[in-house]
Amino acid sequence: MKKQRFQTKAVRTKVESSQYGEFSSPIYMTSGYQFEDAEDARARFTGEKDDNIYSRYSNPSVSEFILKLASLEGAEDGIGTSSGMAAVFGTFAGLLNAGDHFIASRSLFGSTVSVINQILPRWNITASLVDPSNPDSWTSQITTRTKLFYLETPTNPVLDLIDLELVSEFCKKNKLIMVVDNCFASPYVQQPLIWGADIVLHSATKYIDGQGRSMGGAILGKSELLEPIRFFCRQTGPALSPFNAWVLSKSLETLPVRMRAHSENALEIAKRLEVHPLVNWVKYPHLPSHPAYSVGVKQMKTGGGMVAFEIKGGVEQGRKFLDHLKMFSLVANLGDSRSIATHPASTTHSKLSEQERLAANITNGSIRLSIGLEDVEDIWEDLQQALQQK
Ligand code: PLP
Numbered sequence: 001m002k003k004q005r006f007q008t009k010a011v012r013t014k015v016e017s018s019q020y021g022e023f024s025s026p027i028y029m030t031s032g033y034q035f036e037d038a039e040d041a042r043a044r045f046t047g048e049k050d051d052n053i054y055s056r057y058s059n060p061s062v063s064e065f066i067l068k069l070a071s072l073e074g075a076e077d078g079i080g081t082s083s084g085m086a087a088v089f090g091t092f093a094g095l096l097n098a099g100d101h102f103i104a105s106r107s108l109f110g111s112t113v114s115v116i117n118q119i120l121p122r123w124n125i126t127a128s129l130v131d132p133s134n135p136d137s138w139t140s141q142i143t144t145r146t147k148l149f150y151l152e153t154p155t156n157p158v159l160d161l162i163d164l165e166l167v168s169e170f171c172k173k174n175k176l177i178m179v180v181d182n183c184f185a186s187p188y189v190q191q192p193l194i195w196g197a198d199i200v201l202h203s204a205t206k207y208i209d210g211q212g213r214s215m216g217g218a219i220l221g222k223s224e225l226l227e228p229i230r231f232f233c234r235q236t237g238p239a240l241s242p243f244n245a246w247v248l249s250k251s252l253e254t255l256p257v258r259m260r261a262h263s264e265n266a267l268e269i270a271k272r273l274e275v276h277p278l279v280n281w282v283k284y285p286h287l288p289s290h291p292a293y294s295v296g297v298k299q300m301k302t303g304g305g306m307v308a309f310e311i312k313g314g315v316e317q318g319r320k321f322l323d324h325l326k327m328f329s330l331v332a333n334l335g336d337s338r339s340i341a342t343h344p345a346s347t348t349h350s351k352l353s354e355q356e357r358l359a360a361n362i363t364n365g366s367i368r369l370s371i372g373l374e375d376v377e378d379i380w381e382d383l384q385q386a387l388q389q390k
Pocket of ligand 1: 083084085086109111152156181183184202203204205215216217333
């Protein structure tokens, strides 16, 4: 068949129908699969026959989700996981051995920082957290045991941008595996593999679900590179449930439409916040005032649905603002059809020290908005009235 465009792939990619010819894919709620005979069982276990054995290893609903997501990211293969953090940990655990080292951007999701600082060191796996905007500082961190470079862009929560092409050049030169958490953008907005990344991770809980219903994650890239990660995940069990995979697969059908609408609303809100007298700064990847605007327009099709800003008056005014929002939800999630506001310093990034937060550009007054799909005028009215509270 002729190569399909992104939106068509999102809608049309599916596994073949079963003997019933159903139009909508069924959910394969089964833990095991029946073998035809002893020989069939043997051949599946040795890998001579590529077929399902047990749902911790593989499941048709999970395979369909991965088939679709991999086609959208331009990846050869993928692994479904129970959450985004299972994808993050599975990647580290699959690729790194005791004594290994890696480089990571210091602007990362709070739980990822906890894994790097508090869990991986138990196996003597260490990381250098670098300033992603200062490439000159990266080379001196490389040791003989450095294996990979890990980053998020846009960063969580303050939407700094990292030039993927630049990191890829650095990784190729130094033989490092480049791993990108793409959950803030989604594959509609940005496809890191095109810019030279080796592995892309997702918290599918975010834009891929899009309606805050299910946890899930994914690891995508070349089959050969994924092999040790697949082995780790199959043996240790962070498997994606077939039900969640089905929900996520269905959600991917509307990803392009949703991301365009999220991005349109978010850009408009960012523009209005930028000229509001009670706002110190706004960061949005497609806003010309973003310090890395040229990177944003180069590697991101649209600016995405996330906006960060700093309210004048620090923590106190920030909390007041959150308490006076009427329509926005205060929820520890993002990428939902409903708009969400978060105060990172006291929630998602509270486990970091103030110094670590400032190194990642998270000030006490920073607010993170996940702009939803409501009418943009209703979103603005809510923000405006909450900003004005004394
Ligand atoms: N990566 C980023 C950038 C996130 O924002 C999150 C969650 O907020 C995760 C990973 C973890 O995903 P999950 O909550 O699905 O484990």
